[in-house]
Amino acid sequence: MAQRVTAVAVSEGVERVAVATAAPWFPGCGELLLWENASHGGRGSDPVRLGVARRTPGVAIRDLLFGPGGTALSASFGGTEEQHVGQVAHWTRLGARERWRRSISRPFYAGYGDFGGVRLAVSGDGATVAGCDQSSRSVVAWRAADGEQVAEPAGIGGSEAIAVDADGARLAFRLCRPYERAPEGAIAVLDLRDGSLATHPTGLGWCAGLTFSPDGRSLAVVGATGSTAVAVLIDLAGGAPRTVPLAELPGEARQQVVRPVWGAAGPRAAVRAGRTVTVWDLAAGAPLLAVPDLGRSTAWALSPEGRALVVASPERVRAHDV
Template identity: 60%
Template sequence: MAVRPLCAPGDLDLRRPLPGRPAAAQRVTAVAATAGLSRVAVATAAPWFPGLAELLVLTPGEDAPPLRLPMARRPQGAVVRDMVFSSDDAALTVSLGGSEEQQLGQVAHFALRPRPVERWRRSLSRPVYAGFSECGGLRLAVSGDGRVVAGCDQSSRSVLAWSAADGSRLVDGAAEPPRVGGSEAIAVDGEGSRLAFRLCRPYERAPDGGIAVLTPDSGALSVLPTGLDWCAGLAFAPNGALLVVLGTAGGAAQAVFLDPARQPADAVVERRRLAALPAEAAQQTARPVWGAAGPRAALRADRTVTVWDLAAGEPLCSVSDLGRSTAWALTPDGRALVVASPAEVRGHDLG
C-alpha cells in the first residue's frame, strides 16, 4: 500500500504559539480531502486555548504554504467538529463547536475558487437539555452536485439543511410541526432531493434501528428498519437507487443495504457482517463513501482504523498506532485514506 506525505514539516504549526509552549498543534480535530487528494483540509486545536485553533487547506504537490481560513468571530474562539468538501473541490463546509462554557455552534461555508471567501455562516440551536455532549457538534453531509448541505445537530437533536449557494434554510428539523429528529449520522443523495439519517428525538430512539429518509420538497418522511443496534453512518449509491447503512448489531459491525423505494418491511436487500468490535467502539460515528470503487468505510477499533469494502464485507487496509490527537477520513471516491496528526498528514492509497 503506497503512502504519500501530504504536507511539509512545520506546515501545521500554530502561527501564535504561547510563550513556553511549542508551535506544534496539540490535536487534530477533523480532516477532509478531495478525490485525487488535490486539496486536504486539516483542523488543529490547542486544548485549554480554543483561540489558537486553526483551519488549514493544503494543496499537496504544489509549492505553496497552507491556506488558513478564518473561524472564530468571538474572542473565545471555536473548534472544528466536522468538515466536508463539495464534489467539485470548489467549496468547503465546516461545523464549528465549543464546550459547555463556550456554546458556539455554527456552520460556515467557504468558496475556494477563484479565491477563498466565506460565503455564509449560520448559528446552531442551543441544547435541548443540559449535559448532553458538547455544544454545537454537527455532523455534515453534502449532495453529489454540491448544492445542498445538511447536518444532524447533536445538541438539539434536529435535522437541518441549507442551500450551498446562499445558506437559505431548506429543512428546519426544530420547526413545529413536524419535528424532524436525528443524531449525527446523515447522508444526502446526488441531487439533494433526499436526506437519510439516524432517527432520534430527545429521550427517544427509533425501534429496530430505524433509518429515516426525508424528501424536503414534499415533506414525505419514511422510516426503514435495519435491525441494527446502532447506526454509525450512511451513504447513497451514486444513482440513488440504494442506501448503505453502517452500524453494529450483536457486538459486530454490519453493512445493511436498503432500497428506499420499497415498502419498509422489504427495504433490506442485503446484509454484510464485517467484524466484531470492542465495546468502546460500538457507538462510533463514521462517514461511508460510495464512489466508482463501491461503498467503503473506515472504522476504528482501539488504536487501529480499518477500511472496509462494504459490498464484499472484506477489509482493504489497516493503519495502526493512532493516538487520541489523530483524525482520519476517506476521500469521496473511496480510493485513499487520509490520516492527520499534529506533526504530519499522510494519504494511504487504496486502489
C-alpha cells in the first residue's frame, strides 16, 4: 500500500535492507520493512514488519541507518510544521522489538517547522548513535546499548548533517547557532571526551552529508556552492581543505540529503541531479555509476563500503554494483 518510500538503509555486502514507507492519505498504513538478502550472503528471509508505535498521528520515518554488520537499526521520526516530532528509535536485532526511543527538544522558533526530521549517524564500532534535529538545531549522542545520553552540548547547535568517528569519541556536524548558520560553511568537530570543539571552514552554502575516514584523520563533506555539488576533503590535523567539483545541480536538488561513506575504496557519495542519482568518487571527482529515471517517491543509499547502491521505490528494491 506504499505511496512513498521515505528512507532506505543497507548493510555491508547488501546482506540486509530496511525500507520505510508512507501513505500520506492513509497515515496508519506506513511500514518499516526489514529483510535478509540470500543472494548477497545473508540467510534469506521474507520481509519482517517491525512494530512502530504510533504515538503521534502523522509520524513518518525520515532517516534509517544500520549499525556495523547490520545487526542493529536506528530510525528517526519526523512530523509536520504543525506537529513537530523529533524522535530516534533503536532496534538491536532483526525482528526484535524496539529497544529504546528518545525525543529531541522542541524548536527554538515555530517558523523553523519540521523540514528534515533528525539526521542520524552511528559510530564505526556501533556503540554510539547520534542525531542532529533539523528543527531544534540540537545535537545529541546516545549509547546504542541502552539509549543513555552521552552528550548534548549546551550552547552548540548543528544542522543539515552529522557524523560519528570509528570509536564514538568525536561528532562532526554543520555548526549552526539559533536563527543563523556559522560563517564560511563551518563544520564543527566535537570531542566527547573533553568537550573541546574545533571548526573547519568549507565554503559550502549547504552541507548535504559528511563522514569520517576509517582512521579518523580526515573528513569528507558533500554539499553545494551555488548551483554546483562539491566535495570538501578536510585534513583534521590542520592541512588546507581540498575542494572537488562534482556536478551542476538543478534548483530543487541544491539542498538534498546525502550520506557519504568511506570504505577501503575511499570516500564515495550518491548525489541526485534531476531524476538521476550518480555515485561519485569524492577524492577523484569522478562518476562511477549513474541510475536514471527515478521517481519522486524513491529513496536510495550506498552500502557502507561504497560498492553497492540500493534504490527503493514503492514497487521494488534494486541493488546496483558500483
